[in-house]
Amino acid sequence: MNAMNIYLACDIEGCCGYTSHEEGCVGTNLYDQFRRQMTLEAGAVCRGVQKAGGQTILVHDVHGNARNIMADLLPRGVELLRKSGGDPYAQLSGVQYGEFDAVMLSGFHSGATSSGSPVSHTFRLNHHHALYLNGQVLSEFLYDAYSAASLGLPIPFISGDREICAVARQIIPDITTVEAVTGFGYGTRSRHPEEVIEEIEAKAEQALNGNWQRCKATLPDELELTIVFQRHQDATYNSFFPDIKQLDDVTLQYKCNDWYEILRMVHFVLSK
Ligand SMILES: [Zn+2]
The missing domain is CATH 3.40.50.10780 (Dipeptide transport protein)
Structure with missing residues (x-):
């Protein structure tokens, strides 16, 4: 080609x-x-x-x-x-x-x-401990x-x-x-x-x-992103993002079925 x-x-x-x-x-x-x-x-x-x-x-x-x-x-x-x-x-x-x-x-x-x-890390260092997408490590x-x-x-x-x-x-x-x-x-x-x-x-x-x-990945229909922060303060701060759910002191979860919504959420939540 x-x-x-x-x-x-x-x-x-x-x-x-x-x-x-x-x-x-x-x-x-x-x-x-x-x-x-x-x-x-x-x-x-x-x-x-x-x-x-x-x-x-x-x-x-x-x-x-x-x-x-x-x-x-x-x-x-x-x-x-x-x-x-x-x-x-x-x-x-x-x-x-x-x-x-x-x-x-x-x-x-x-x-x-x-x-x-x-x-090993995903995005910023010293901010979140782990990120999982549908239960898999999000690299x-x-x-x-x-x-x-x-x-x-x-x-x-x-x-x-x-x-x-x-x-x-x-x-x-x-x-x-x-x-x-x-x-x-x-x-x-x-x-x-x-x-x-x-x-x-x-x-x-x-x-x-x-x-x-x-060589294309297959996007899952349902997307569930789990963020485990290092500091509980960051979880609380970001828990006010639309449609995000707080699971415990340091963990937030976001579900949707449009990859762009994941990009938008990560863009705002993981830069703070
Ligand atoms: Zn790097």
Whole structure:
């Protein structure tokens, strides 16, 4: 297929070797090493897409304040989106306007409470303890997969930690995955960073040479999102959001059958 327009969301915690939150914080010793690795992994996806004939690639830096990717290390011919917040589509901000044929993800990590990464989390740190969608851990991958599905968009490729790749294959059986790092307990295990980068480039190309239009998640008809906050004050504050129910001191639950209503609720409730 010609003229593929790809939206690529890039995070850092699922990149090769990433092990602790300091490594993704501006001003720490290891930050430069990992922002470079994040950039090279994103760039590898772009090169794979270009080899497969992709025309437009928008690279969205989705980590922290979105000031991580080093633009000069990306291949020419791509654009960089440096934007954090302000849009219910969050990590896929802007994808709703119909410009793109597919979404791809790099550097993704296990969701809050999962043992698949020493830095597993979903959205902000130190705010909520856990998020469950219909009883399943809500990871950033799952959130983006349902956002893409609600717009009819496939996700042909993801790279990240081993567990989020396994989750991705459950939700989208035909997705192509690259396991950049394996997390367990306090630590991680990973291959040489250059080997991971090479595999990402090859698999991103392969993903688009296959039947990538099939790579869509199936949205459940009924949606039930449960939020367990770290502080009871945040649960009380957000309990006034329309149609939200307080289950206990720290837990709120929201039910609906329209994914956009979930996006809207999360946009307001989890940013406070
Ligand atoms: Zn991140």
